Amino acid sequence: MDFSLSEEQTMLSDSIARFINTDYDFEKRQAIAASDAGFSSEMWQTFAELGWTAVPFSEADGGLDGGPVELMLVMEQFGRGLVVEPYLANIVLAGGVLKRVANTTQKSQWLSPIIEGKLHAALAFAEPQSRFNLADIATTASKDGDSYVLNGRKAFVLNGNSADMLIIPARTSGDRMDESGITLFAVPADTPGLRRQAYATVDGLHAAEVILEDIRVDADNVLGEPEQGYATLASVIDEATLAICAEAMGIAQTMQDKTVEYAKIRMQFGVPISSFQALQHRMVDTAMLCEQSRSLLYWCVMLNVAEDAGASRAISALKYQIGSAGIKVGREAVQIHGGMGVTWELDVAHYFKRLTAIDVMFGNADYHLDRFIALE
Amino acid sequence: MNINFTEEEIAFREEIRHFLAEEYPADIRRKRDEGIELTPEDTIRWQKTLHKRGWFAVNWPVEHGGTGWTPVQNYIFANEMARANTPILIPFGFKMVGPIIYTFGSEEQKQRFLPDILESNVWWCQGYSEPGAGSDLASLKTKADRGSDGDGDHYVVNGTKTWTTLGQFADWIFCLVRTSSDVARKQEGISFILIDMRTSGVTVKPIITIEGDHEVNEIHFDNVRVPAENLVGEEGRGWTYGKVLLQHERLNVAGVASSQYRLNRLKETAALSVHGGQPLIENHNFARKIATLEIELKGLEYTELRTLASIATSDAPGPESSYLKILGTEIQQSLDALMMEAAGYYALPYVPTQYDLDYPDDDRIGVGAQTKTSLRYFNNRKASIYGGSNEIQKNIIAKHVLGL
Numbered sequence: 001m002d003f004s005l006s007e008e009q010t011m012l013s014d015s016i017a018r019f020i021n022t023d024y025d026f027e028k029r030q031a032i033a034a035s036d037a038g039f040s041s042e043m044w045q046t047f048a049e050l051g052w053t054a055v056p057f058s059e060a061d062g063g064l065d066g067g068p069v070e071l072m073l074v075m076e077q078f079g080r081g082l083v084v085e086p087y088l089a090n091i092v093l094a095g096g097v098l099k100r101v102a103n104t105t106q107k108s109q110w111l112s113p114i115i116e117g118k119l120h121a122a123l124a125f126a127e128p129q130s131r132f133n134l135a136d137i138a139t140t141a142s143k144d145g146d147s148y149v150l151n152g153r154k155a156f157v158l159n160g161n162s163a164d165m166l167i168i169p170a171r172t173s174g175d176r177m178d179e180s181g182i183t184l185f186a187v188p189a190d191t192p193g194l195r196r197q198a199y200a201t202v203d204g205l206h207a208a209e210v211i212l213e214d215i216r217v218d219a220d221n222v223l224g225e226p227e228q229g230y231a232t233l234a235s236v237i238d239e240a241t242l243a244i245c246a247e248a249m250g251i252a253q254t255m256q257d258k259t260v261e262y263a264k265i266r267m268q269f270g271v272p273i274s275s276f277q278a279l280q281h282r283m284v285d286t287a288m289l290c291e292q293s294r295s296l297l298y299w300c301v302m303l304n305v306a307e308d309a310g311a312s313r314a315i316s317a318l319k320y321q322i323g324s325a326g327i328k329v330g331r332e333a334v335q336i337h338g339g340m341g342v343t344w345e346l347d348v349a350h351y352f353k354r355l356t357a358i359d360v361m362f363g364n365a366d367y368h369l370d371r372f373i374a375l376e
Numbered sequence: 377m378n379i380n381f382t383e384e385e386i387a388f389r390e391e392i393r394h395f396l397a398e399e400y401p402a403d404i405r406r407k408r409d410e411g412i413e414l415t416p417e418d419t420i421r422w423q424k425t426l427h428k429r430g431w432f433a434v435n436w437p438v439e440h441g442g443t444g445w446t447p448v449q450n451y452i453f454a455n456e457m458a459r460a461n462t463p464i465l466i467p468f469g470f471k472m473v474g475p476i477i478y479t480f481g482s483e484e485q486k487q488r489f490l491p492d493i494l495e496s497n498v499w500w501c502q503g504y505s506e507p508g509a510g511s512d513l514a515s516l517k518t519k520a521d522r523g524s525d526g527d528g529d530h531y532v533v534n535g536t537k538t539w540t541t542l543g544q545f546a547d548w549i550f551c552l553v554r555t556s557s558d559v560a561r562k563q564e565g566i567s568f569i570l571i572d573m574r575t576s577g578v579t580v581k582p583i584i585t586i587e588g589d590h591e592v593n594e595i596h597f598d599n600v601r602v603p604a605e606n607l608v609g610e611e612g613r614g615w616t617y618g619k620v621l622l623q624h625e626r627l628n629v630a631g632v633a634s635s636q637y638r639l640n641r642l643k644e645t646a647a648l649s650v651h652g653g654q655p656l657i658e659n660h661n662f663a664r665k666i667a668t669l670e671i672e673l674k675g676l677e678y679t680e681l682r683t684l685a686s687i688a689t690s691d692a693p694g695p696e697s698s699y700l701k702i703l704g705t706e707i708q709q710s711l712d713a714l715m716m717e718a719a720g721y722y723a724l725p726y727v728p729t730q731y732d733l734d735y736p737d738d739d740r741i742g743v744g745a746q747t748k749t750s751l752r753y754f755n756n757r758k759a760s761i762y763g764g765s766n767e768i769q770k771n772i773i774a775k776h777v778l779g780l
Contacts, residue, residue, distance in 0.1 A: 001385075001448050002378045003685050069377050260778050280774035281767070287778060288699055295678030296671070302379035317671045373667045 003298060005069070012066075013073040016052065020081035026347045029082050029204075037162055038206035039085045048117030053091055056239075057099055061107060062115050068304040071239070072246040072297065079250025082350060084204050089159030090114055092243045094121030096236035097167050097184060101224025110165055110186060122163035124154035124210055125237060132363035134169075134233050135179045139212060141170035146219050148172075150185065150212045160208030161198035164189050168212065169229050182229040186221045203357035204350065241315050241362045242304060245322045248358045249290075249297050252326050255333040255351050256290050259283060262337055279336060286332050289325035296321045313375040316368040323365035326355040385448060392456040399425055400460060408461045411748045413731050416499070416545050422463045423496040433470040433494055440478045440486070441494045447684035458633030466542065468500040469493040472621055473550040476568065480609035480617050489570070503537035503551035503571070503595060504618065511765045513552070514562045514615060518597060520553040520569060522604065522611075531555070531569065531607070533577075533600040539762070543580055543593040546573050552614050559612075568614035570606040577601075587754040588728055622764060630704035632677045638711050639670060645718045656718055665717075669710050676703045695776035698769035705759035705766060712756050715749040723750045 005013070024043075032040045047053050055070050057063020064070070071092070078087060091114070098111040098121075113119035130136035139152025150170050160166065166187045174181030187194065193215035196208040224232055260283055263274035273279055300318040303311045330352040334341035337348050359365060381389070404418050426432040434453060436442025445453070465471075474493045477485055492498040509516040518535025525532050533553060543549065549571050556565035571578070577600035582590045609617055643666065646657035656662050683696050716723045722742040730740050731748060760766045774780040 001381060001451075001681070003682060005377065260780065263780065274780040277771070277774075280778075280780050281770045283778055283780065284770040284773045287773065288703060291679050291699055292672070292675035292703070295675045295682060298377065298682070299379070299674060299678045302377050305377065306379050308379070317674060320668075321671055321675065369664055369667055369671075372671065373663050 001302075005073075009069055009073060012055070012070060013077060015050070016074060016077035017080070019050070020077055020083075024081045024083065026082070026350075029084065030350075033084045033204035038200060038204070039162075044085050045117050047085060047087070048115070053087070053117055054115050056091060057095065057111070057115060061099055062112055063099075068239075068242060068301045071243050072301050075243045075246035076250035079247035079354075080254050082204070082251070082347070082354060086120065086159040086162065086205075088240060088243060088247075089122050089163075090120060092240045093123035093125070093158070093236060094163075094165070094167055096239055097123060097223060097232060100235065101184070101232050102186075105220075106186065106223065119164050120159060120162045121165045121167065122157050122159045123167045123236070124157045124160065124169065125233060126155045126157075128153055128155045128209075130155070132367045133177070134237060135177055135182070135230055137169055137171050137182055138176050139168065139170040141172050141183055141185065141217070143172070143219075144216075148183075148185065148217045148219065148222075150187070150215045150217060152212050154210040154212070156207050157210050158205065158207050160196060160210055161206050166194075166210060167223065168210075168217075169233055172227055179230040181227050182233070183226045184223040184229040184232060185217045186223055187215065187217055191215045191217065201357065203354040205357075237362055238312055238315050241319050242300060244358050244361055245297060245300070245315075245318050248322045248326045248355055249293055251351050251355050251358075252293060252322070252329045253290055255329055255348060255355070256283075256286055258348055259286070259333040259336050266338070273336070282332055283336070286329045289329055293318075293322050293325050313372055316363075316372040316375065319363065319368040320365045320372060323359035323368065327359055327365075330355040381448070381452070385452060388449060389452050389456060392453060395429060395431075396456065396460045396462070399429070400462060401425070404463060405461070407733065408463060411731060412733050414463055416542075419463050419466060420496050420499075423465055426465075427495055432465075432496070433474060435471065436474065436478065440474075440490060447681065450684065451681060454633040455636070458637045461637060464634075466496075466499065468502050468541075468546075468550075469496070469498065472502060473500050473570070476550070476608060476617050476621050479620070480568075480613075482605075484605070485570075485608065498547045499542075499545050501540050501543040501546035501549045501573075501595075503540060503549045505537065505539045507536055507538050507594070511768045513618075513764075514566065516552055516554060516566065518551065518553045519557075520555050520567060520602065522555065525599075525601070527601075529604050531602045531604060533569075533571065533597045533602055535597050537595045537597075538583070538592075540580075540593045540595050541591060543573075543595055544582065544590065549573055549578075549595065550608075552618050555611050555614075563615040565612055566614040566618075567611050568608040568617045569602055570608065571597075571600065571602050575600050575602065585755060586757065587751040588726070589751070589755065591755070630676060630680050630700035631708060632673065632680055632704065635673055635704070635707050635711060636677070638708075638715070639666075639673060642666065642711060642714055642718060645715065649718050649720060662714075662717070665714055669707065669714065672703070672710075673707050676700070676707060679703065695772050698764075698772045698777075701763060702760075702766045702769050708759050709756060712749070712753040716753045719749045723753075726750075 051064060052074060054063045055066035055074055059065050095111060095114050098107060102111060110119060110121065114121055125134060127136065127138055129138065139150060141148040141150045150168060152170065154168065166189060168185045168187050169182050170185060171181055172183040193213045195211040198206065198208045200206055263279060264272050266273045296318045300314040303314045333348050334352050337346065340346050341348055343349060404422055407414055423432055433441055434443045434445060434450060438444040470493055474490065477489050504513060506516050506518060518537060520531040520533045522528065522531050537551060551569055551571055552566050553569055554565055555567040559565040577598040579596045581594045583592045583594055585591055643657060646662060647655050649656040651659050680700055683700060725741045727741060729735055
């Protein structure tokens with residue numbers, strides 16, 4: 001058992017941390033988030049040039065062979081910087097599906113350009129009625145000659161507004177909640193009949209509702225085995241859950257540190273508010289939540305590196321912890337910052353919104369506590 | 377980052393399991409598993425068995441008879457001991473006063489006291505708290521005056537120590553005493569001395585705790601003459617020494633491995649208890665309480681491992697050990713409460729004698745050792761109070777970790 005990082009891992013983490021400090025300050029982040037696309041294409045190109053978009057892919061796929069540890073390091077730093085570029089949507093979600101099941105042709109068509117930062121993609125893992133159940137798919141795909149005809153509606157498709165290609169899970173057989181009978185399709189965004197309703201999200205990201213009306217998709221665009229898409233989906237969402245937990249860790253720790261520093265300089269009644277025991281104990285409580293969360297993050301990452309049988313259950317433990325602890329840390333940070341904490345101007349407010357969103361993503365704390373119990 | 381044990385570590389674990397299979401006495405094992413109270417002799421016998429194997433004072437440096445184990449080895453050892461439900465060791469000698477003596481004591485003191493601690497020949501107890509000094513420990517009043525009876529080679533000790541755990545069995549007590557009251561800060565003028573409990577003027581008075589047991593005592597010192605050679609380190613530096621000891625103590629109370637054992641017992645109990653026609657463990661509310669605790673405990677396990685890994689190079693744990701004290705005791709108390717809940721009505725019978733060895737098995741009330749849960753629950757409310765209350769720990773973290 002060993003908690004230490006390799007030299008390469010330390011370098012990766014340090015280089016992103018340096019970049020965040022020098023090239024991605026809060027003002028810049030706010031300007032990027034306020035732009036039409038909601039991210040900077042120039043910034044995204046830089047991420048690709050620095051190799052960060054290649055981290056979780058195998059060398060054969062043109063990647064850097066990174067595993068859960070590397071992904072954690074990248075995401076934690078992105079959390080610190082409150083990065084809005086669509087790393088999760090492109091690299092972890094869409095790239096996650098492609099690296100698992102795409103064939104050689106499909107990989108060169110979609111995965112390589114994603115890694116190079118030239119193609120944007122999205123994974124439509126939710127539907128309006130599905131909440132957090134990945135198997136709840138009402139969207140249908142019926143075979144018609146050499147192609148499929150898809151009908152349905154996908155909800156909250158992250159990066160769906162900017163995506164050139166969308167991965168659409170659709171039901172080719174079975175009932176709405178069945179895990180079998182789900183097929184994954186790579187769908188070009190300009191396919192006739194595909195309509196997008198784009199919107200911003202509270203945490204500074206962008207998503208879209210995607211409406212599919214009799215869209216025709218070539219059978220060559222099926223990703224992986226037909227009918228077997230659920231396992232792929234579940235595995236990708238596990239990896240993505242771990243990734244946003246690492247992001248949340250970076251955010252929670254940043255909020256904790258900022259709050260402690262602020263309390264030391266904020267004067268009230270002639271003394272710094274850090275001298276009040278009522279506030280001290282609350283900051284200690286959130287410090288402990290951060291420590292416990294980091295411990296579970298390391299445990300979970302190490303289990304995933306070892307491909308342990310309990311790895312998936314551990315992800316639910318971690319998501320429960322980070323989801324509930326993150327919200328507490330966030331609320332306390334806002335509270336201790338006082339009136340400033342509820343202004344648009346202050347970074348803490350935006351960190352808090354991202355933490356709030358992360359709790360919802362891929363199942364909130366309640367959902368994952370139940371999943372943790374079910375997987376025992 | 378790697379979660380797997382190395383081949384050496386796996387071999388080490390097997391060695392411990394083999395030792396436990398061979399050397400853990402069957403009669404003590406039975407008492408532990410059935411929840412029957414151990415006698416002091418039982419515990420001492422087990423400590424001596426461990427010492428014979430060189431596995432008693434595992435936390436000590438090698439030159440003083442410790443193991444020099446890595447944090448991972450210590451973790452494996454603690455886990456295996458808890459898994460086998462071995463007796464709780466008496467910490468006052470090998471975990472408390474021992475480290476103070478080998479760190480701050482004289483050569484003579486090391487030779488005189490350390491071997492008997494290692495061999496469990498001498499029972500130590502702790503004299504810190506006083507009736508007027510609980511969490512505010514530095515306000516202690518027990519006085520030790522050097523030469524006040526005209527003999528400069530002796531201190532004369534007067535005062536009262538309280539909450540002295542298992543002091544009724546003790547041969548020696550280590551005390552924080554005031555050797556000077558002419559000081560700027562109350563933390564100054566405190567010294568660390570060792571007192572033979574058989575010295576005239578020492579009296580032990582039982583304190584019966586909430587569950588009805590005699591576990592703690594009040595110790596009175598009435599003109600007790602203590603040889604000056606029993607002072608550890610320098611006069612007036614006792615507070616500093618005591619603080620180091622308290623950090624060691626806090627590290628002990630995380631109790632991860634034993635909480636893990638108790639969590640498994642809780643799951644077993646909840647599988648036997650029936651609620652609304654189904655096992656309690658299948659009740660959604662109860663299952664969620666257990667799951668929350670399990671996640672919390674896993675977090676603590678890795679918080680402790682991370683702490684140990686980061687202090688592996690230094691001598692003593694830092695103020696971060698306060699995290700472990702708070703989290704560890706909170707988890708223990710949550711376990712106590714859930715055990716109570718799982719026991720239902722059988723949490724309520726108060727028949728302390730049925731935990732004696734000679735109590736007829738057939739007459740025991742309740743299922744298994746379940747009825748002891750309430751005794752443990754009430755008794756262990758102490759956990760968030762002793763060793764510096766959890767509120768004091770938060771003050772320590774606020775000041776020394778967060779710099780508030």
